[in-house]
Amino acid sequence: MDKFEVTILGCGSALPTTKHNQTSQVVNFRDKLFIIDCGEGTQLQFRKAKLKFSRLGHIFISHLHGDHCFGLMGLISTFGLLGRTADLYIHAPKGLEAVMKPALDFFCNPLSYQVFFKEYDTKKSSLIYEDRSLQVTTIPLKHRMPCSGFLFQEKIGLNHIIREQVDFYNVPTYEMNRLKAGFDYITPDGEVISNAVLTKPAALPRSYAYCSDTAYNPPIIELIKGCDLLFHEATFANSEKVRANQTYHSTAEQAATIALKAEVKQLLIGHFSARYPNENILLTEANAIFPIVEIAEELKTYVVE
Amino acid sequence: MDKFEVTILGCGSALPTTKHNQTSQVVNFRDKLFIIDCGEGTQLQFRKAKLKFSRLGHIFISHLHGDHCFGLMGLISTFGLLGRTADLYIHAPKGLEAVMKPALDFFCNPLSYQVFFKEYDTKKSSLIYEDRSLQVTTIPLKHRMPCSGFLFQEKIGLNHIIREQVDFYNVPTYEMNRLKAGFDYITPDGEVISNAVLTKPAALPRSYAYCSDTAYNPPIIELIKGCDLLFHEATFANSEKVRANQTYHSTAEQAATIALKAEVKQLLIGHFSARYPNENILLTEANAIFPIVEIAEELKTYVVE
Known part of the structure; x- marks a missing residue:
């Protein structure tokens, strides 16, 4: 079957630890690579995952918190040093281009290729990427600032x-x-x-949904209904439910509830708070609600099937 | 004897690899910590070295290439998340504050502490930090942009x-x-x-000199004369001497020549080009000129004695 998989580059939350990098992952669809979020250290994790920079054309940024985009400057700069010529598209909520431009003009000028910022609206679900066999639509999330997840859907193939x-x-x-x-x-x-x-008939089209960062947000259920793999943030355990609400993050139980109601095939949880020495408590709490859960791990690849 | 040591956080050059991080190191002088240069991933390396963020008050940036400062945003942001209240001083050549301000205003606003940018002149050697027992002066270097090294000198102690x-x-x-x-x-x-x-009499005052990035630059010899430990960049082997000249970097042999002429006690080389699978060739070439050389290694600590 054609390749459709997700490699986790970082599944920690805002504070990077010796165990977890800041948020970033790579979707590999038929050897086209897409980065979702780009925390500090993404370029190095990308190398460690032995992925090819040349296969990357599009980066999707969920929201403009530093732990989801501080790796962009290094990545863009390194591509320049490597002599990249292909265009690079960065899909992000309004504001990223303006905030990055002074640094880009200073540190990456001239650059051997072009960077295009594509703004999307975080308030509604919309198609932001499409090719012959794949489409990416946004999933409006509920966070402290405008934020969106991404749904990667394989198109229905020919017989x-x-x-x-x-x-x-x-x-x-x-x-x-x-x-x-x-x-x-x-x-x-x-x-x-x-x-x-x-x-x-062609194989059933597969889909992957990325939902981070977000509070418990039932309206996304319809958008991700039946998807094959759902990555949902699970920053906190139940004991920190109040803090989860205050900071617009989810507990593992809430992530699992979304998975259950959306009838997804598999749930992958991540964006772990640095307070947990291991994430077994999160796995246990999610598992009590939804049976097929995995804990995200850096540099591990999860197949969408 | 009072602590005076250097921990390498990154000793690669512009392209981070799975072996080497971008440039950064920490000087620990009597448990006061000073960061020199701050490439991407510095905050994580700092944690891995089990150093205490609270001991850090001053960061010295040699020049404004991305591999020497892309880690600043993450570091500043993390200190904010940790509720730091102590002032943080960033000593850098002219321009850094202007280029970082839009991102700081966006990502780190409000911040629980104050960041002060202190510009220094890269054209002359000047005193940029001083306390009761230590002083830091700049060492003008020769690079593709304004650049300076740093000389950490213990003050002469009381009897x-x-x-x-x-x-x-x-x-x-x-x-x-x-x-x-x-x-x-x-x-x-x-x-x-x-x-x-x-x-x-008190012990002889000790000194540490950091010289990176730079072409072979004999005028620094007088400034670092007799220092106890010299970190000098050695990006290239002799076979790339032409490229070293073109890019204003040094060969290992040139680093050793500086060490020899300056009569330093020990030489530590770093800022290795990603082209060398291991740095033994650089060590060998430096050793042919100067006997006491070490190869920098990430997370290793070198005592100034």
């Missing part, structure tokens, strides 16, 4: 030709695209050969 | 009282400060007891 059947019925080559698109084949004698005989 | 002698001659307590300052003691009978009988 797969069943080679033996096509040979058996002597279907000419020029009919193949019609078959893939779902049409029946009509023989020179006028016989109708059903498409279902000649093709198999 | 040490020899307890048994003082007791033997019945020197009253109120005379002690005079003795420490080098005066003789005159007994009530008018007998002169030489200071040399009553005290030992």
Whole structure:
């Protein structure tokens, strides 16, 4: 099956620790790479994950807190030193370009390639990236500042030709695209050969939802309904529920509740507060609500399937 | 002896690798900490070195290339999250405050403490920090942009009282400060007891010089003459001497030549180009000129003695 996976570069929260880097992850869809959030140290984690910088064209920033974007300057600068020529797109809420421009003009001037900032509206879900086989839409979240998650959805693919059947019925080559698109084949004698005989449907489209940072926010349930893998922040345990509310973060139990209600296939939790020496308490609390949960780990890759 | 040591946080050059972080180091002088340069990831390396943020009051930036200052935003922001109240001073060439201000105003506002930028002139050697027992002066370097090294010099200490002698001659307590300052003691009978009988001279003042980034630059020799430990950049091996010249960096041999001519006690080389899988070639080439050389290593501490 075509590659669709997520590699965690950092799953800590605002304070980086010796255990967790600040937020960043890479979505690998058919060897095109997309970075989601870019905390300090992202470029180094990217290297450690043995990913190829040249495969990256788009970066999605959820919100303008430092732990989600302080790695951008280093990344952009390094690409310049490496002689990158391909355009780089940074999708972010309003304001990032203005705040970064003085530093970019000073430190990265000239640059061997162009950086384009693409503003998106955090108040509504909208399509912000699309290619032949993938689309990315935003998921409005509830945080202390404008913030959005991202839904990566594979597009519905074309039918797969069943080679033996096509040979058996002597279907000419020029009919193949019609078959893939779902049409029946009509023989020179006028016989109708059903498409279902000649093709198999494409695999069901897969989807990955990233929701961080956010308070418990039920309106996202409809947007991420049935997705194959949900990354949801779980900054706190139940014992810090009040603090979670105050800071617009979620508990592990709340993350699991969203997963349950949205009927997702798998839940991955992250954005862990530095206060937990290990995250087993978060896993246990999430598991009590939703059965299929994993704890995010730096440099580990999770397959969307 | 009072603590005077240097911990390397990063000794790579512009491109961070899985082996080397970007430039940063910490001088620990009697448990006061000073950061020299602050590449991306400095705050995390600082934590890994198990140093205390609260002991840090001054940061010295050699020049305004990204690999020497991209870690500042994260560090300043983290101090804010930790509720720091003590002032933080950043000593840097002209321009840093202007280029950082928009990001500081956006990401670190409000901040629980004050950040003061102190500009220094990279064209001449000048005193930029002083306390009772330490002074820091700049060392003008030769790089592609205004750049300066730093000389950390212990001040000459007071004499040490020899307890048994003082007791033997019945020197009253109120005379002690005079003795420490080098005066003789005159007994009530008018007998002169030489200071040399009553005290030992303080240890020789120690010094540490940091010279990075720089081309081979003989004028610094006078400024760092006889220092106990010299950190000198050695970005390239001899085979890249032309490239070293073009980029205003030094070869290991040039670093060693400076060490030899300045008659320093020990040389520590760093700022390694990412092209060397290991730095033995640099060590060998430096060693051919100067006998006491070490290769900088991340999180290793070097004593100034």
